[in-house]
Amino acid sequence: MIGFYFAGTSVVHRAPAILKLLLLSIGVVGVGLAREPWQLGAAALAVAALFVIARVPVGAVWQQVAPILWLLLIAVPLQALLAGWIVAAMMTGRLLVAVALAALFTLTTTVTAVLEAFRLILRPFERWIDGDRVGLLVALTIRCIPLVAEIVKDVLDARRARGAQGSLLALAVPVVVRSLYAADAIGESLVARGLDD
Numbered sequence: 266m267i268g269f270y271f272a273g274t275s276v277v278h279r280a281p282a283i284l285k286l287l288l289l290s291i292g293v294v295g296v297g298l299a300r301e302p303w304q305l306g307a308a309a310l311a312v313a314a315l316f317v318i319a320r321v322p323v324g325a326v327w328q329q330v331a332p333i334l335w336l337l338l339i340a341v342p343l344q345a346l347l348a349g350w351i352v353a354a355m356m357t358g359r360l361l362v363a364v365a366l367a368a369l370f371t372l373t374t375t376v377t378a379v380l381e382a383f384r385l386i387l388r389p390f391e392r393w394i395d396g397d398r399v400g401l402l403v404a405l406t407i408r409c410i411p412l413v414a415e416i417v418k419d420v421l422d423a424r425r426a427r428g429a430q431g432s433l434l435a436l437a438v439p440v441v442v443r444s445l446y447a448a449d450a451i452g453e454s455l456v457a458r459g460l461d462d
Contacts, residue, residue: 271372277319282378283385289370296362305358312365319373329368333360416443 272278277285292308299305316326337357345353380401387394420439 270375271319271321271325273320273373275319275373277315277369278373280373282374282382285370285374286379286382286386289366292366293363296359296366299355299359302355302358305355305362308362309358309365312362312369315369316365319369321369321372325372326365326368329372330361330364333364337361416440416447419443 292312296305296308299308337360341353341357344356383399387399417440420443423439
């Protein structure tokens with residue numbers, strides 16, 4: 266799932282988080298600006314090579330990319346209808362490569378490293394922006410993605426066990442309630458660590 270860290274000792278894992286953030290930003294912008302299929306293909310090969318270098322299992326990569334496929338099932342036919350299949354294919358490629366790049370970052374970078382990277386980036390602006398709090402916010406956001414995904418999975422399993430597969434209410438209410446409980450627990454932990462002001 267998104268936000269999961271896969272431990273390793275590869276050069277990708279050991280690269281500084283701030284460098285990986287910079288390269289991620291450049292990569293996503295570059296993919297967004299790609300106009301030719303060969304450019305997108307080259308970017309996809311480069312990202313695949315990085316996954317190989319990082320020695321990330323195919324299963325972990327699939328877990329990162331699979332959620333976006335549901336969006337593509339709706340977006341691609343609409344895009345093809347409105348702008349043609351070539352434009353739809355390019356949009357699909359851009360989205361998949363960008364998601365794969367982001368997944369590579371989260372799979373090979375610990376939350377602590379992300380926190381430290383944001384502290385470094387925001388240090389010149391510390392007079393106006395609290396880098397520690399921004400870093401903590403980003404780290405919590407990354408951590409909460411798999412947490413909420415796990416809540417949804419548990420609720421779906423429970424809903425199937427009760428035979429309420431067709432009920433949206435049986436999904437939405439427990440997910441919201443459990444997410445609020447989790448947020449409350451995180452808030453109490455932050456208060457206990459003196460981060461409530």
